[in-house]
Amino acid sequence: MFAIPHLDIPPLASAGGTIRLPGSKSISNRVLLLAALSVGHTDITDLLDSDDTRVMLKALAELGCRIEPQADGALRIHGVGGALPVQRAKLFLGNAGTAMRPLTASLALLATRHGGEFELSGIPRMHERPIGDLVDALRQLGCPVTCLANEGYPPLRLGDGQPHALQLEQPIRVRGDVSSQFLTALLLALPLVAQESDVAIEVVGELISRPYIEITLNLLERFGVNVRRDGWERFTISAGSRYASPGRIAVEGDASSASYFIALGALAPATPGTDGITIEGVGLSSIQGDIRFVEAARLMGANIAGEANRLHIRRGTWPLKAIDLDCNHIPDAAMTLAVMALYADGTTTLSNIASWRVKETDRIAAMATEARKLGASVEEGADYIRITPPARPQDWRAASIHTYDDHRVAMCFSLAAFNPAHLPVRIEDPKCVAKTFPDYFETLFQVCATPIENIPVICVDGPTASGKGTLSAEVAEQLGYHLLDSGVLYRLVGLAAEQAGLSTAEPDLKDPAHARRLGELAAGLRVRFEGQKTLFEGRDVTDDLRTESAGMAASRVSSVAEVRQALLGLQHAFRQLPGLVADGRDMGTVIFPDARMKVFLTASAEQRAVRRHKQLISKGIAANIDGLLADLKARDLRDISRTHAPLKAAEDALQLDNSGMDIEQSVQQVLDWWQGRTAFSGS
């Protein structure tokens, strides 16, 4: 996950490959609640792990439900049936509508029947999201429900600590035109109390987001409860209903999350050597209504082949075709159409989407504001949005997209990086995708490609003990970029050779076949840098690399031409989306001469000796400053005068003498320089 202030996505050119989607949010949270309310245990596989499911799991645990991860990856929920072990709790539900609404109904009924009292709250935006229609329905049933701040909004108190009779004889009337989640909540809760006689629900007003009710009915059936449905107006739960665990249940991939990759396949040319985008985990047999995004994307020109549990997407008509579509049945995925509209041949209208205004943010306003920043013309109404793309490539703008803590705004606008003007896109607060798809950007970058020169590189070169390692790791971390610590690569070849039983003794290195084998070994090194750690084949080898013997082996293998050639390729391979910070001695001069920014980091030898001294002392290693200073000076001289890749600043490098700076100041200086070189320097 990119937990950084903003993520700059370079202009993207093509896409191809296979992705597996995380589990459906709507199914995950329903199944968790149903499993908790059932008799017996349920093993859930492929459950979504995101902010929305975490708050649900935490709430269930606080209500006394036992949750046990299984060796096979499933999560076992021990159902409590209709008898909660805990009668009082304060639950925090973040911004998860699928936790807040269903838990409100179930806990209100249980608290009323058994004399419990529960308080439900969320983040500030959750306290602006309406729940009044559900509260009204629960009050008709005789449940004590108090809105603790504003009438009709969370936080809520459910129950008053006393048992009360429930009034189940009359049909329960609930409005369906603000959110379908109120009806879902009642459908999930009422089987707990429909013992003696049938319980009916009547929907007042037009029901929106209907396919979500179908998910609810489908899952109720899996847990042993059948609901009679008369049109979309009346739903009847039979007397004697009782939840029974299906034993094991798998969660489908999230169809709303699929929409970003369907759109990607529709608007990006296939990367050479690939056949467009394949999505696994969700397909045409999905029970999620958002699978009908496929039809909408086809209307816009996408070429989609579907199987039961898989989708395959290629670019079809280009530019995409503008559409005029009622999107009431796909409220979440429809946001993705708004971004596809930026690549269409005219004006697209998405209508009947009034519910967008009361979701994670006012989504009609947010999509309009951000699309305008990119250069589009947008008209918005109470329940529609109309988007006309920038007229010509040169009318696109490099925009810093504000994301309003709305995962879908962030995911949608990442697709603007395919703009014909080849401009980068900045996504502010990218971690907001954690609501439903924590690894969204990593997944996106896995299947996107762009010419190598579009991938930014920041080189940090400099002498030993100048603080390059710490600075580079910190800059990479803050920008969400990859990190290359080139200094350890030769040591790693030495270590890998040792582990593979390949000699690094001088005489063996002269044997051409042996040198070739070492070169192959170097080319195939599976290495990653995380902060100050080196991971080789997924194992932390940082300490192994610091040993004297690794150092000696490194200096011997560095003389082998095949190894040097292989490491050149390996170092270039670190240049991956969204960008790279490369730390070393010849990064800016030899390895990445076209880097967008080069920093040559220095500090006086005296200052570096003091730092190294502190470092050693803090590790309990005795050291002498004068000795260290002499060593450093000798090493500087060697580095500057060696024939292979001598240490020198690139001509276009920015010199940073950090003798008088602490690490935060140096990092800030480099980030400031970098910001000045991005397309967002005015923001």
Ligand SMILES: O=C(O)C1=C[C@@H](OP(=O)(O)O)[C@@H](O)[C@H](O)C1
């Ligand atoms: O029941 C559900 O799982 C959902 C219903 C929809 O909400 P509304 O019914 O409020 O439109 C949808 O937007 C939300 O993401 C999930």
Ligand SMILES: C=C(OP(=O)(O)O)C(=O)O
């Ligand atoms: C509206 C959404 O979420 P919630 O389940 O919180 O309503 C959404 O995921 O787009």
